[in-house]
Amino acid sequence: MSRTVVFSAYGGPEVLRVGAGDTLLVHAAAGGVGTFAVQLARAAGATVVGTASERNHAYLRELGVIPVAYGDGLAGRVRAVAPGGVDAALDAAGTVEALEVSVELVADRTRVGTIAYQPAADRFGVQRLSTERSAARLAGLVALWEKGELRVRIQEAVPVEEAARAHRLIESGHTTGKLVLVF
Known part of the structure; x- marks a missing residue:
């Protein structure tokens, strides 16, 4: 993530x-x-x-x-x-x-x-809006994860050799959740 x-x-x-x-x-x-x-x-x-x-x-x-x-x-x-x-x-x-x-x-x-x-x-x-990072925000996210109120959807695990294809998918604006590069 x-x-x-x-x-x-x-x-x-x-x-x-x-x-x-x-x-x-x-x-x-x-x-x-x-x-x-x-x-x-x-x-x-x-x-x-x-x-x-x-x-x-x-x-x-x-x-x-x-x-x-x-x-x-x-x-x-x-x-x-x-x-x-x-x-x-x-x-x-x-x-x-x-x-x-x-x-x-x-x-x-x-x-x-x-x-x-x-x-x-x-x-x-x-x-x-910024991407301000803090320990408090991270703790809040972990707490939600532990309660089952936050989940990650992986659309596809893409081999690193196909990184260009993964980038095109992201640029299309039509992904659901996240793409993961697999090394």
Whole structure:
């Protein structure tokens, strides 16, 4: 498991002040960061709506997430499944669409963040989330793991000789969970 991924995910719900009773929108919820972020938010008591391709909706439901397909009309689909509104949003997709929908749905822009280098973040006035590492965060992750509230999904173990293929899969933006290089 990449420390950067898991610490990025950990920081999102924490910095965006996601807790019990909140509804969090996570873009790219089935990806590496999204998978951890949704589990952390659920462990904090939040309702989570996650964007993903339809092939990943069953996986998100297993994690307790309300899945929605990304693309045209996204804001309307999110409103339909979250009629009480969205309190915070985490962009793990790195797209302008994700940020546009997030600022449309979340009233307080201090509760919208992106983990991706996204120049539009400054234009929209949303937070760029860091991968701050700390012993306290690591201890929190271990505690969730031990309680069974945090799991790692491995999409594929790829031989190191096929690292270029693994990179292309990651760059496609359509992985579910993590890819592992096997040496």
